[in-house]
Amino acid sequence: MEIVIAESLVKEYDSFKAVDGIDFNINRAECFGFLGPNGAGKTTIMKMIHCFMPPTRGLLKVFDLDVRVYPSEIKARIGVMPQENNLDPDLSVMENLIVYSRYFGIKKKEAIKRAEELLDFVGLYDRLNTNVEELSGGMKRRLVLARALLNEPELLILDEPTTGLDPLSRRQVWEMIRTEQAKGRTLILTTHYMEEAQLLCSRVAIMDSGRIVVTGSPEELMEKYGGSLEDVYLRLTGKRLVEATGEALRQQ
Ligand SMILES: Nc1ncnc2c1ncn2[C@@H]1O[C@H](COP(=O)(O)OP(=O)(O)OP(=O)(O)O)[C@@H](O)[C@H]1O
Numbered sequence: 001m002e003i004v005i006a007e008s009l010v011k012e013y014d015s016f017k018a019v020d021g022i023d024f025n026i027n028r029a030e031c032f033g034f035l036g037p038n039g040a041g042k043t044t045i046m047k048m049i050h051c052f053m054p055p056t057r058g059l060l061k062v063f064d065l066d067v068r069v070y071p072s073e074i075k076a077r078i079g080v081m082p083q084e085n086n087l088d089p090d091l092s093v094m095e096n097l098i099v100y101s102r103y104f105g106i107k108k109k110e111a112i113k114r115a116e117e118l119l120d121f122v123g124l125y126d127r128l129n130t131n132v133e134e135l136s137g138g139m140k141r142r143l144v145l146a147r148a149l150l151n152e153p154e155l156l157i158l159d160e161p162t163t164g165l166d167p168l169s170r171r172q173v174w175e176m177i178r179t180e181q182a183k184g185r186t187l188i189l190t191t192h193y194m195e196e197a198q199l200l201c202s203r204v205a206i207m208d209s210g211r212i213v214v215t216g217s218p219e220e221l222m223e224k225y226g227g228s229l230e231d232v233y234l235r236l237t238g239k240r241l242v243e244a245t246g247e248a249l250r251q252q
């Protein structure tokens, strides 16, 4: 069954097309990755899927529900790890989770129990009372992952989950993501690390300038285009940039 269906999906910011008429389906229990250069439109897609903002045009259904009609029903079933941490800097680790759990109507006692389990899972249990400001970048990222799991989501959206992490912390986050994957959750991931995409994703869409250039499993794409996933990525993206630069050079 398809968890997300997008057809001719467009998002415009004023008159700029950040997402330029794309189609994709994401199946239950798969990990689907969006890859592409800065500004390709990845975060914009994530934000439309978790009903942070509506599409400008086209169809977008999550759990077979139209995002324009059922945003609260959809949000209740999604966990989000946004690209920016957006934790409350005035609160402790535990308080951040408790406050967030209120959005889902989770009762205080249950919220504390879940928060303790999740902090244990992400290795922050001993930091329970620490002020969020005092956490390292990697610890903040793990806390945001714990927060995304509070409502036991069917669909987990991970927007650059490991950007800025050291190699060991990155591996730890990968392990956590794989654990969640094994529980049958559907995952949507964006990353600039091809190794991460290859390890975690069953399928990826390579994007450029608001469009999907190609979709397939990492293995299929490597087979079709040759080389590593990074080679495939480099071959398929940034064409407009290269063409524009080439044109500028010719005119000199
Ligand atoms: N709120 C906004 N208002 C206007 N333009 C925006 C807004 N958010 C994003 N954009 C533009 O839309 C395009 C896509 O941005 P988006 O954040 O989706 O890219 P991305 O693929 O996530 O990039 P990155 O890899 O840097 O995170 C960019 O050109 C960006 O400048």
Ligand SMILES: [Mg+2]
Pocket (backbone or CB within 6 Å): 042, 043, 044, 083, 159
């Ligand atoms: Mg982004």
